[in-house]
Amino acid sequence: MHDVLLKGTVVTPSAVLENGWVAIDGTKISRLGQGTPPAVQDIRDYGESLILPGGIDAQVHSRSQKGQEDFIWTTRAAAAGGITTIADMPYDEDFLVNTAGRLKQKAAEAGEQARVDFALWGTIAPGDSLHHIGEMAAAGACGFKFSTFGTDPKRFPRIPADLLARCFDAVRETGLIAGVHNEDDEMVRARLAQVTEAGITDWRAHGLSRPPLTETLAMAQIYETAAGTGCAAHVVHCSVARGYALCASYRQQGFETTAEACIHYLVLDEEHDVARLGGRAKINPPIRPRAQVEGLWHHLAAENVTVVSTDHVSWSLTRKSDPDMLKNASGAPSLEVIYPLFLTELGRRNLSWTHAARLLAENPARLFRLTSRKGGLAAGRDADITVARREDWIYDPKASGHAFEDWSPYEGRTLDWRIAETWLRGERIFADGAILAKPGHGRFVKPEQP
Known part of the structure; x- marks a missing residue:
């Protein structure tokens, strides 16, 4: 007799099982x-609600701004949003995670705060020795993040082409992925100068300073570097359709190339949302015109999108409200609503719920080498489960109480699905609008040995 059984519409990466069920024993799916x-002690009947795998957010920035959310709040928002594991980026303010010691320190600190499970990316600084990569892998890094653009020389540095290739060589030896921020540094800086010289400071400035070519030039470099080194290469956010076509072409040639669509690139557009929101919608790479958004959905339906993520960061409004668009910080919070947003868009486009199971759970688990425990509804895996019920509601970050900041680019948006419950390792951590997990409930998850 099983411990718990959840009944509803069960969503796997390959099928939607109406009148389905998932049996749990202890922390695992049986x-x-x-x-x-089958016989069970405790039955939870959710009717026609969706029973989905707990989400894995491949790209979260918990510590980009000191004094902001930290893991206390990112993992609270994650639990409320149906996300059971986050992969946190290494670019913390005044604390670049570029050594094994720093990765271990961050893991220990996050372990005291996290309400959901967490993985940690590592990186290097331009002057570092490459031996740090192997040491961070041994310490449990889920992958290594680099950038072709220099956002900040200390917190978020550019890795030049030759060093990037040598980093890829080192990452290949670990069996993990190299994830890269994809913007061509030289071209962005030239376009920034042109926009500044033209005196353009409103919402248009950001897109003009980073046209689609700045992304695809960088992606060509990233994928060619992967082809030349044999390293698995992951572009951590792509906002243009051409980028997914590039990724697919390299994959068809036999290279391990993947690409990620952040939820804002699938939902927001430049001419309506950036024009309305200004600095609150400033993200790197930029949110694109509606034609590009539709192109991304075409590639998603064709299975050329590997992962959907948030690239979540909760900047204070003091860093997002400058009338000069280019002076605002880049990024936005979305952990609390990624599953509802994605399910809503899938439903309105008559696309299968299986896309959600693949892109928010199975594929991220594969990316980080976590599939023995995470990534889907399968026997032997952790009982990480999200229950979503059909409900028309308007998102208000001020009302929920689960987001550190009370602003969001999705505020006022009508959604068709709401997270009813979130389960982590066989325990409910969110139900009926309340967080049940205490800080410290989350665990540091490390990749399986390749």
Whole structure:
């Protein structure tokens, strides 16, 4: 007799099982199926609600601004949003995670705060020795993040082409992925100068300073570097359709290339949302015109998108409200609403819920080498489960109480799905609008040995 059984519409990466069920024993999923369920002590019947794998957000920035959310709040928002594991980026303010010691320190600090499980990216600074990569892998890094653009010389530095290739060589030896921020530094800086000289400071300035070519030039470099080194290469955010076509072409040639669509690139557009929100919608790479958004959905339906993520960061409004668009920080919070946003868009486009199971769970788990424990509704995996119920509601970050900042580019948006419950390792951590998990409940998850 199983401990717990959840009944509803079960969503796997390959099928939607109406009148489905998932059986849990202890912290693990034991069985799943359709129709008459097995004997069980505790049955939870969710009717027609969706029973989905707990989400894995591949790109979160918990510590980009000191005094802001930290893991206390990112993991609270994650639990409320149906996300059971976050992969946190290494670019913390005044604390670049570029050594094994720093990665271990961050893991220990996050472990005291986290309400959901967490993985940690590592990186290097331009002057570092490459031996740090192997040491961080041994310490449990889930992957290594680099950038072709220099956002900040200390917090978020550019890795030049030759060093990037040598980093890829080192990462290949670990069996992990090299993730890269994809903007061509030289071209962006030239376009920034042109926009400044032209005196353009409104919402248009950001897109003009980073046209689509700045992304695809960088992506060509990244994927060619992967081809030349044999390293698995992941572009951590792509806002243009051409980028996914590039990724698919390299994959068809036999190289391990992947690409990520952040939720804002699938939902927001430049001419309506950036024009309305200004600095609150400033993100690197920029949010693109609606034609590009539709191109991304075409590639998503064709399975050329590997992962959907948030690139979540909760900047204070003091860093997002400058009338000069280019003076605002880049990034936005979205952990609390990524699953509802994605399910809403899938439903309105008549696309299968299986896309959510693949792009928010199975594929991120594969990316980080976590598939023995994470990534889907399968026997033997952690019982990380999200229950989403059909409900028309208007998102208000001020009302929920689960987001550190009370602003969001999605404020006022009508959604078709709401997270009813979130389960982590067989325990409910969110239900009926309340967070049940205490800080410290989350665990540091490390990749399986390749």
